[in-house]
Amino acid sequence: MKVGIIGVASSGKSTLFQLLTGASAPAPGGRPEARLGVARVPDPRVDALAVMYQPKKTTPATVEYVDVPGVVKGEGSALVDLPALRGVDALVHVVRAFESDSVAHPDGSVDPVRDAKMLELELILADLGTAERRLERLEGNIKKANRADDVAERAVFLKLKAALEAERPLREVVPGLSDEERKRLRSYSFLSEKPLILVVNMGEDEVRDAAGVLERRGLASFAAAPGRALVPVSAPIEAEMAQLSSDDARAFREDLHLEEPGLDRVIRASYALLGLISFLTAGEDECRAWTIRKGTKAQPAAGAIHSDIERGFIRAEVVAFDDLMAAGSLAACRERGTLRLEGKEYVVRDGDVINFRFNV
Ligand SMILES: Nc1nc2c(ncn2[C@@H]2O[C@H](COP(=O)(O)OP(=O)(O)O)[C@@H](O)[C@H]2O)c(=O)[nH]1
Ligand SMILES: [Mg+2]
Incomplete structure (x- = not known):
C-alpha cells in the first residue's frame, strides 16, 4: 500500500x-x-509469534x-x-x-478547516481537468464514428463533471455509480476519489x-x-x-x-x-505479517507471499492467532481441532496464522 x-x-x-x-x-x-x-x-501479534518461534527474522x-x-x-x-x-x-x-x-x-494565519477545504478543492480541480480532457476526446471520437462505448463513457464522465463542478469529491460519487459505470473508470486514478x-x-x-x-x-x-x-x-x-x-x-x-x-x-x-487486514506466517526462519484487502480468498492471499504459491495452491492450514496463543503451539491446536484445513474459496480473516500447502 x-x-x-x-x-x-x-x-x-x-x-x-x-x-x-x-x-x-x-x-x-x-x-x-x-x-x-x-x-x-x-502489530503486537507478530512480536508474540516471534517470542513463540524465536525465528531468525521478524518482518512486520x-x-x-x-x-x-x-x-x-x-x-x-x-x-x-x-x-x-x-x-x-x-x-x-x-x-x-x-x-x-x-x-x-x-x-499568514492558522486555519485548519480553510486549509482542508483548499486542498480538497485542489484535488477536485485536478480531477475536473482530467474529466474535461477526456470529454473533449470523446466528443471528437463520437463525431467521427458514433460508437456506443464512447457514448456510454461520455455519460459517465458528464456525471463526474457535474459533481466536480459542484465541488463534490469523487469518493462521494463513485460508490453510487453502477458496476457498469465504474468499470468504465477503471483505468483512471482520480485524486478526489x-x-x-x-x-x-x-x-x-x-x-x-x-x-x-x-x-x-x-x-x-x-x-x-x-x-x-x-x-x-x-x-x-x-x-x-x-x-x-x-x-x-x-x-x-x-x-x-x-x-x-x-x-x-x-x-x-x-x-x-483502505479496508486492509493482515494475515500472519510463522516458523523458525521468519515470523511475518502480510497485507491483503478484507474479503480476499485464500488462493489470492497466497499470492501476497509469492505468485508460485498462488499458482500451485493446494490447501491452507489456518489457525486464528488467539487460538494459537491459547494452545501454545500448532501441535496443540491440531489436537484441539482449532487448526483447520481450508480450500481456495476460504475468506482469510485478520490475524489468521496460515501455512500454505502448494505444488510447483
Ligand atoms: N512548533 C511546531 N513546529 C513544527 C511542528 N511541525 C513542524 N514544525 C516545524 O515547521 C517547519 C516546517 O516543517 P516541515 O515538516 O519541513 O514542513 P513541510 O513544509 O510541510 O514539509 C520545521 O521547522 C518544523 O520543525 C509543530 O507541530 N509545532
Ligand atoms: Mg517538506
Missing part, C-alpha cells in the same frame, strides 16, 4: 514523513522532490509513504505536485493547527484535549464525510517520543492521556480506510 502525504508548506509533512519512515532530512537547497519511504505497521507489514513537496501558490501551478500522487492508494493531508512565531503559515486521512498537527499543549480542539476548529464535522478520517498528532511530541525507550515513551504517553503513538494511529487509519 502506498500513501501520499500532502499539505500546505510548513504544515509538518516532512517532519512526519521522517518520523513515520525513519528517513533522514533531505539536504538543504536544491529543488524539492517527492521522496519515498517505508513504515513498519505496528509495511506501508509506503510519499512526501510530496508543496508548491508555492500563485505561480499558476497546483498547490501540490499532482503527478507524484497518481500511483498512491490513499492521501494523508497534514493540516496545520499549531501556532508558531518562528514558522510562518504561507497564508482516494481515501483521505486528515492528520491534524496541533500544538504540544493541545494534545491533552485533542478531541476538544478538533471540535472547536470545525474539523470533526469536516471529517465526518465518507472516506475521510481524522488523526490528531503533535509532531514535536512524536519526535520526542521516538527518542525514548519504550517504557519511558509509555509513561510519557500516559502523562498526556495518549493511548498509542500518533504515528501508529496514522498507520492504523490508513489500514482501516
